Amino acid sequence: xxxxxxxxxxxxxxxxxxxxxxxxxxxxxxxxxxxxxxxxxxxxxxxxxxxxxxxxxxxxxxxxxxxxxxxxxxxxxxxxxxxxxxxxxxxxxxxxxxxxxxxxxxxxxxxxxxxxxxxxxxxxxxxxxxxxxxxxxxxxxxxxxxxxxxxxxxxxxxxxxxxxxxxxxxxxxxxxxxxxxxxxxxxxxxxxxxxxxxxxxxxxxxxxxxxxxxxxxxxxxxxxxxxxxxxxxxxxxxxxxxxxxxxxxxxxxxxxxxxxxxxxxxxxxxxxxxxxxxxxxxxxxxxxxxxxxxxxxxxxxxxxxxxxxxxxxxxxxxxxxxxxxxxxxxxxxxxxxxxxxxxxxxxxxxxxxxxxxxxxxxxxxxxxxxxxxxxxxxxxxxxxxxxxxxxxxxxxxxxxxx
Numbered sequence: 054x055x056x057x058x059x060x061x062x063x064x065x066x067x068x069x070x071x072x073x074x075x076x077x078x079x080x081x082x083x084x085x086x087x088x089x090x091x092x093x094x095x096x097x098x099x100x101x102x103x104x105x106x107x108x109x110x111x112x113x114x115x116x117x118x119x120x121x122x123x124x125x126x127x128x129x130x131x132x133x134x135x136x137x138x139x140x141x142x143x144x145x146x147x148x149x150x151x152x153x154x155x156x157x158x159x160x161x162x163x164x165x166x167x168x169x170x171x172x173x174x175x176x177x178x179x180x181x182x183x184x185x186x187x188x189x190x191x192x193x194x195x196x197x198x199x200x201x202x203x204x205x206x207x208x209x210x211x212x213x214x215x216x217x218x219x220x221x222x223x224x225x226x227x228x229x230x231x232x233x234x235x236x237x238x239x240x241x242x243x244x245x246x247x248x249x250x251x252x253x254x255x256x257x258x259x260x261x262x263x264x265x266x267x268x269x270x271x272x273x274x275x276x277x278x279x280x281x282x283x284x285x286x287x288x289x290x291x292x293x294x295x296x297x298x299x300x301x302x303x304x305x306x307x308x309x310x311x312x313x314x315x316x317x318x319x320x321x322x323x324x325x326x327x328x329x330x331x332x333x334x335x336x337x338x339x340x341x342x343x344x345x346x347x348x349x350x351x352x353x354x355x356x357x358x359x360x361x362x363x364x365x366x367x368x369x370x371x372x373x374x375x376x377x378x379x380x381x382x383x384x385x386x387x388x389x390x391x392x393x394x395x396x397x398x399x400x401x402x403x404x405x406x407x408x409x410x411x412x413x414x415x416x417x418x419x420x421x422x423x424x425x426x427x428x429x430x431x432x433x434x435x436x437x438x439x440x441x442x443x444x445x446x447x448x449x450x451x452x453x454x455x
Contacts, residue, residue: 067445070142072129073381074442075150077374078435080122083157085431087114088424096417104163104171104219109226115362116233117179117212118157119431123370124208124240125153125182128201130377132186136193141185149185152178163219172216179209200243207236231292235285238361241336241369242281242308246274248373249329250315256326257319264319273314277307284340301344308337324388325379328372328396335364335403353410363427364403371399371430378438383447391437395430402426 068074091111093099103110133140141149156175163171183205190198214229250267257264284304287297317330339361346357375392379385388396405423409416 066143068443069144069146069150070445071140071381072142072146072149073126073374073377075146076122076126076129076153077378078439078442079150079153080119080126080370081374081431081434081438083114083122084119085428085435087111087118088427092421092424096421102162102164103160104168105160105215105226109215109218109230110160112230112234113160113212113215113226114157116230116237117175117208117215118160120233120237120366120370121179121208122153123374124205124237125149127244127373127377128186130381132189132193132195132198135195135198136189138189138193149178149182152181168216168219168221172220176209176212176216179205179212183209204236204240208233211236228289231289234358234362234366235289237366238336239282239285241332241365242278245329245333245336245369246270246278246311249312249317249333252329252376253315253317253320253326256323257316260322261319265316267316268314273307274311277304277311280304280307281340288343298344298347301340301347305337305340305344308333308340312337324393324396325372325376325386328368328375328388331396331400332365332368332372335360335368339365352407356407356410359406360403363399363406363423367399367403367427367430368396371395371434374434375438378442381446382441382444384441389437391433395433395437398426398430398433402430 094101094107101107129141156178159171159174187202211229211232214225217223218226254266281304284300287300312333320326342357342360402423405419409419
């Protein structure tokens with residue numbers, strides 16, 4: 054891989070020296086704040102001044118707010134490795150971050166500023182970001198990563214569908230959110246399939262050479278990616294179709310088999326590694342729940358959705374954010390107590406959100422506990438990684454490629 058070109062920043066410039074710095078901080082801060090806002094509305098303790106129905110606003114901000122910013126931080130850091138071109142930094146990066154922030158404010162205050170203004174302000178970030186990523190990949194002739202352009206196109210399309218509802222033109226809010234969730238889950242499957250076995254192989258080679266290495270990419274991986282894509286397409290377009298459960302169960306089986314081949318049992322001593330395996334396991338488990346729920350109603354339909362979102366997306370984003378933040382700021386690639394606590398909190402958040410409906414009498418209590426763990430995980434990320442992300446990288450170390 055090509056190392057990221059060095060950018061020598063003073064302390065005041067460090068935040069805008071690489072895309073992961075402002076976007077990881079911003080996404081974590083918004084993730085920590087948006088869920089308590091939603092819980093306040095859900096419990097009747099407050100209101101959200103948006104034109105979107107509150108449940109749609111909640112999902113929208115988790116997808117097109119926090120998760121989209123995490124994707125931006127990852128891609129803006131990874132693309133220079135893929136293409137060998139200079140990363141986006143300084144003023145242009147600051148403009149991109151400002152567009153994302155403007156979108157969050159606009160959607161939140163859409164009842165005050167109007168749906169057209171909110172739509173324009175919110176869609177500006179994904180549109181500009183899509184153009185920027187496409188330009189870099191085409192200029193670098195990095196055709197292998199064109200799927201990233203497709204993913205960003207789907208995210209933009211999903212966001213447009215949500216805004217069509219706020220404009221009163223079509224009842225497409227839920228469809229847009231499903232498309233956004235499906236795109237993120239496909240990214241977890243696709244990108245996770247690259248980094249989880251790669252990072253595990255590197256660690257095992259150095260620390261446990263006798264344990265064996267993760268299996269190389271092969272036909273099982275291709276089947277898993279295809280099954281995931283087909284299952285997600287059916288879930289978006291025809292969620293109630295009779296064939297959907299079969300597709301979801303097939304995806305669960307293929308993803309689980311793929312995960313087992315990556316030898317995660319040998320990396321249990323390093324939290325930075327096992328959290329990646331846990332995040333991918335949530336992906337397989339979520340598809341399993343989604344398929345089973347169509348035949349046996351063990352849990353509400355939202356349980357499977359939250360296994361996929363809080364479990365898979367939440368865990369994998371924090372896993373990538375913590376590892377990339379350590380590596381690209383020159384810190385040792387090992388998890389300290391703060392990072393391990395972040396992982397424990399997101400794990401607890403996923404299980405509390407999943408199991409809360411089993412105790413109807415105390416549903417709000419368990420739901421709130423899950424929200425506290427979610428906000429605690431992302432809030433702790435801001436506290437633990439705030440200084441490394443806003444100060445120059447440690448001297449004498451080279452950036453580690455994603």
